[in-house]
Amino acid sequence: MTARFDVLVVGAGPAGLAAAQAAASHGARVGLLDAQPRPGGQVWRHDVRKQAPRAAVAAMQQTAAAGVEFLAQHQVVAAEPHGLLVETPQGARHVHYGALILASGARELLLPFPGWTLPGITGAGGLQALVKQGWPIAGKRVAVAGTGPLLLAAAATLRAHGAQVLGIFEQAPAAAVNAFARQLLHWPARAVQAISLRARLAGVPYRFGSIVRSAHGSEHDNHKLCAIEIEDTRGRHRLECDHLAVGYGLLPNVELAQLLGCALAYGTPEYASAHPHVIVDGLLRTSVADVYAAGEACGIGGLAAARVEGLIAGHAAAGATDAAIALQPRRAKERRFAALLAKHFALDSRVHDLAAPQTMICRCEDVSLSALDGFIDARAAKLATRCGMGACQGRICGSALAEIGRFTRSGARPPLFPIRLSTLAQAEVAPPLSDEYRGH
Numbered sequence: 001m002t003a004r005f006d007v008l009v010v011g012a013g014p015a016g017l018a019a020a021q022a023a024a025s026h027g028a029r030v031g032l033l034d035a036q037p038r039p040g041g042q043v044w045r046h047d048v049r050k051q052a053p054r055a056a057v058a059a060m061q062q063t064a065a066a067g068v069e070f071l072a073q074h075q076v077v078a079a080e081p082h083g084l085l086v087e088t089p090q091g092a093r094h095v096h097y098g099a100l101i102l103a104s105g106a107r108e109l110l111l112p113f114p115g116w117t118l119p120g121i122t123g124a125g126g127l128q129a130l131v132k133q134g135w136p137i138a139g140k141r142v143a144v145a146g147t148g149p150l151l152l153a154a155a156a157t158l159r160a161h162g163a164q165v166l167g168i169f170e171q172a173p174a175a176a177v178n179a180f181a182r183q184l185l186h187w188p189a190r191a192v193q194a195i196s197l198r199a200r201l202a203g204v205p206y207r208f209g210s211i212v213r214s215a216h217g218s219e220h221d222n223h224k225l226c227a228i229e230i231e232d233t234r235g236r237h238r239l240e241c242d243h244l245a246v247g248y249g250l251l252p253n254v255e256l257a258q259l260l261g262c263a264l265a266y267g268t269p270e271y272a273s274a275h276p277h278v279i280v281d282g283l284l285r286t287s288v289a290d291v292y293a294a295g296e297a298c299g300i301g302g303l304a305a306a307r308v309e310g311l312i313a314g315h316a317a318a319g320a321t322d323a324a325i326a327l328q329p330r331r332a333k334e335r336r337f338a339a340l341l342a343k344h345f346a347l348d349s350r351v352h353d354l355a356a357p358q359t360m361i362c363r364c365e366d367v368s369l370s371a372l373d374g375f376i377d378a379r380a381a382k383l384a385t386r387c388g389m390g391a392c393q394g395r396i397c398g399s400a401l402a403e404i405g406r407f408t409r410s411g412a413r414p415p416l417f418p419i420r421l422s423t424l425a426q427a428e429v430a431p432p433l434s435d436e437y438r439g440h
């Protein structure tokens with residue numbers, strides 16, 4: 001089955017929704033696809049207990065009213081000469097385009113530490129997403145840890161669903177977080193959001209310079225998490241809990257951009273990063289003709305940056321350059337906020353040394369840190385140990401190893417996700433197979 005659009009948008013988060021609506025407003029035939037069953041992306045993920053925020057409802061209504069065709073549960077798995085190979089619950093599809101906008105968002109950075117694979121431990125945004133979709137958390141004792149404002153948002157969601165949030169353990173020092181808070185005066189909407197989050201978390205301790213060193217499971221309850229060891233300015237102490245939600249910030253999803261050959265960069269002149277983002281110009285064009293990128297894929301910038309970038313990319317992809325240029329000052333302002341976040345929540349070097357030699361690094365394939373000794377790069381380690389060959393295709397362990405300075409990230413290869421063989425059989429050009437399909 002083949003479909004064709006003037007403008008195709010990958011990712012129906014805030015950036016993709018804005019891009020689709022902007023492109024459609026110029027009369028383009030627009031397709032908006034997402035692996036998820038509903039639009040909204042991460043921040044506007046459907047919550048079984050709560051109505052979507054007004055801005056989310058408006059964005060979804062505007063997109064539908066503009067005549068955008070939403071392709072739900074469409075996961076892009078490979079790039080083809082004239083389009084994308086997409087897997088759906090019904091089978092494979094080829095989706096062709098005149099212009100393509102990548103709004104593939106971000107994922108959490110998870111860093112391994114002793115005990116991090118115990119049942120009861122998830123990413124901070126990961127637990128937030130599970131709970132929004134109905135995971136029972138009421139009455140559970142939850143510690144939230146890692147770094148960045150997402151910890152507050154996750155903790156507020158968990159509390160709203162009845163969790164007993166024991167504390168938020170932020171790795172950044174108090175001085176950095178306070179300096180960040182002072183800067184919020186230049187972004188009044190952000191300041192209001194932060195105050196409202198703190199109000200929703202009244203009574204929950206917010207500790208700085210705090211790192212979860214290890215997690216411990218109960219011998220009487222299937223090794224489920226029962227306690228964590230936290231290191232802070234006062235030393236180390238133990239905290240009993242049922243869940244730990246721990247995430248060390250976000251990193252851009254660039255794998256599809258990589259497959260398409262888009263140029264990537266690591267960090268900016270102001271801050272270095274172990275994780276690449278897509279390079280774009282003022283009209284959000286990537287280095288590949290007719291391919292644009294918007295939102296977190298261009299570097300972690302938050303909701304407001306994602307929305308304005310979506311608009312710019314949508315206008316530009318539909319040929320409305322003036323409308324795109326008019327939004328550039330707004331984008332520049334939001335990107336300044338992103339730089340502020342990166343600076344004040346930079347990772348403390350202590351979090352790079354959390355894993356012990358026997359700590360599991362690749363949880364899909366049970367590979368420990370010491371099993372990677374002696375390999376010169378990620379690919380050599382992968383071929384010999386299967387590290388990164390499991391269901392997540394290295395999205396977790398590969399990013400963690402890059403962050404701790406062990407290996408740089410290896411390039412993306414099709415298929416981007418594990419897929420059915422019937423989908424692979426329908427590829428227009430047989431993609432070079434990933435190692436696991438070759439039976440290594």
Ligand SMILES: Cc1cc2nc3c(=O)[nH]c(=O)nc-3n(C[C@H](O)[C@H](O)[C@H](O)COP(=O)(O)OP(=O)(O)OC[C@H]3O[C@@H](n4cnc5c(N)ncnc54)[C@H](O)[C@@H]3O)c2cc1C
Pocket residue numbers: 010011012013014015016033034035036040041042043044074075076077103104105106107108124125126128129150153154250253256294295296297301302303304306416
């Ligand atoms: C787990 C998590 C929780 C978050 N929670 C909050 C929060 O509570 N508050 C907040 O302000 N910010 C939150 N953020 C940050 C938030 O992601 C951004 O600020 C904002 O949503 C970015 O919008 P976006 O459109 O760029 O990306 P996203 O919202 O991430 O949307 C990207 C979309 O692309 C889709 N996609 C990616 N690759 C493919 C593919 N190959 N095929 C098909 N579809 C694909 C994804 O399914 C997703 O729906 C969270 C981030 C994460 C990772």
